[in-house]
Amino acid sequence: MKGKITVAVDVMGGDNAPAVEVAGAVAACRRWGIPVVLVGDSDRIAQELSSHATDGLSITIQHASEVVGMHDSASDAIRKKKDSSIRVAFELVKRGEAQAVVSAGNSGATMAAGMFILKRIPGIERPAIAAIMPNLVNETMVLDAGGNVDCRPRHLSRFALMGAVYSKLVLGKEDPRVGLLSNGEEESKGNELTREAHTLLTRSDINYVGYVEGRDIYNGSVDVVVCDGFVGNVVLKTSEGLAEALATMLRQEMSGSLLAKLGYLLARPAFRRFRKKIDYAEYGGAPLLGVAGTGMICHGGSNEKAIMNAVKLAADYVEKNVNQTLEEALSVVTASEQSAMDDGQPAINGA
Amino acid sequence: MKGKITVAVDVMGGDNAPAVEVAGAVAACRRWGIPVVLVGDSDRIAQELSSHATDGLSITIQHASEVVGMHDSASDAIRKKKDSSIRVAFELVKRGEAQAVVSAGNSGATMAAGMFILKRIPGIERPAIAAIMPNLVNETMVLDAGGNVDCRPRHLSRFALMGAVYSKLVLGKEDPRVGLLSNGEEESKGNELTREAHTLLTRSDINYVGYVEGRDIYNGSVDVVVCDGFVGNVVLKTSEGLAEALATMLRQEMSGSLLAKLGYLLARPAFRRFRKKIDYAEYGGAPLLGVAGTGMICHGGSNEKAIMNAVKLAADYVEKNVNQTLEEALSVVTASEQSAMDDGQPAINGA
Structure with a gap:
């Protein structure tokens, strides 16, 4: 095709x-x-x-x-x-x-x-930008990476679903681990938005691993990190700025002495492989999910x-066929939400 | 003393x-x-x-x-x-x-x-944790770094004031440039919280430079970066995780060949100076302001x-005497807020 x-x-x-x-x-x-x-x-x-x-x-x-x-x-x-x-x-x-x-x-x-x-795909109120970042093992998807600055808990819950589907279909992760970005791993952490989203995600069929922290984006412990677009943008720009600053500082130190310069020359292929690993150009672009x-x-x-x-x-x-799979997953979820509402029970995947 | x-x-x-x-x-x-x-x-x-x-x-x-x-x-x-x-x-x-x-x-x-x-110091509802991070020129203060996950605009406005006073007195910055962390520099960016805080800060006597992005934390373009404690914690943990991951990846590449290993040995003093520069231990701790x-x-x-x-x-x-100076600065600000309210005008430093 x-x-x-x-x-x-x-x-x-x-x-x-x-x-x-x-x-x-x-x-x-x-x-x-x-x-x-x-x-x-x-x-x-x-x-x-x-x-x-x-x-x-x-x-x-x-x-x-x-x-x-x-x-x-x-x-x-x-x-x-x-x-x-x-x-x-x-x-x-x-x-x-x-x-x-x-x-x-x-x-x-x-x-x-x-x-x-x-x-939009039926069942999606807010599409999300899904950024793909390198981690120590393979890559982490962070969404939303900037599309939606003010989110409701149900939006984050949908981002989680979309991220899981994309990770499985395109990044080849069997049962993607999905985390909610927070200020600590304990249930007592989080803000108003994440606490409600956490409740929704706990009841969902996603492989939800709970709260994760900023450091988990890079250590390979999770496949999908969910956050609102304001936080996602801050994460991306902070990472970009830090990586650039570290490279500049290292370059300054490496050019500070003759021995260091020689060392740099010898290790240049290693530096090149390193740069390639963290180069976003290798990842292409961020899909617009939803x-x-x-x-x-x-x-x-x-x-x-x-x-x-x-x-x-x-x-x-x-x-x-990412969108077709997304539509199917969403129709299951929205049907179960509807039937829960008909039974007078709280919705399990919306809020 | x-x-x-x-x-x-x-x-x-x-x-x-x-x-x-x-x-x-x-x-x-x-x-x-x-x-x-x-x-x-x-x-x-x-x-x-x-x-x-x-x-x-x-x-x-x-x-x-x-x-x-x-x-x-x-x-x-x-x-x-x-x-x-x-x-x-x-x-x-x-x-x-x-x-x-x-x-x-x-x-x-x-x-x-x-x-x-x-x-608390009179005029402060929410104390803040002020983290100090290295940048390309000297250091950037980020506050709140984790104390307050859900903030109101007036809280951010007070964080800005406290950060400016500390930067001047302890970090020796003559007229500290204060930025509000956002998802872009344009006025049209930001979320509900930052847009209101931006309005308050624009009217304040602080050297407010407007919205800044995550990358500005590290490039030395601003002295104080203001955000809520949820975002601040994410910034810190993301930075920590990325720096650790980059160090691990670089180490892996450097030990991949004999030449790279030799290069590393020659450049070791440069690596050491680099590590010292980004070592948080050099900065000690984060003051609890307010x-x-x-x-x-x-x-x-x-x-x-x-x-x-x-x-x-x-x-x-x-x-x-950081706290005494803070008290004096706050008494001026709260008096001007009170007089604006007495005149039926909107408060200039609260919300």
């Missing part, structure tokens, strides 16, 4: 647009034979394409006259910029001309456009490799 | 109690001449002391028969364990037999005991050096 999956790439969104987006899309098309539609200013796309060898590749251009900037609000982007590259990309999916969208632009606007144009369609959100500073891997991830998402 | 400042050290709280607490307190007394009272099980303290040379040092023992564990709730700890080491330590301050408390125990219980026994007395909260896994530095920091806190 993969041969039929076309990915629409919003080439105007990222910090280095459209060069890296075009290069990454071309690379994905060349490497895996995934047909791509490049969405954005057609003149600039044609110019970028001229520096790539594209003979025999299935690459088309879809013109869009506007761009949603990082400072545009999500709702303004939808209402005011009707010919923006991100909207046009999702319109392609709606019309069946593409099956997935990849964008390194404004993530709030990408989420809003996806929701507005493709609607939208009735496929969207992959990339870091604004994405390079060619990140875009390339995100295109592959988007095609995998479609190929593995 | 420093000669007269006695520090009560709760020696029973940390993961390696009482050995590291006793050793750290003895070291601080020896190095800076700070008199210390060791609070906890007197037999175990005497046993620990026997392995240190304490001749001529001003070290006394105060027996306490109980210990508040990490799993005890803060309120239970206060109500049920009346002879706990942390309560007895604060009682010493109340009676004037010590001027400050240092503890590596349960931080929630330490905050609750401090508040219960010493009361309590009408001095408390320094240490990491549960503190080593001797961390305790030693925390004792020094506690003595500095008293010596520099």
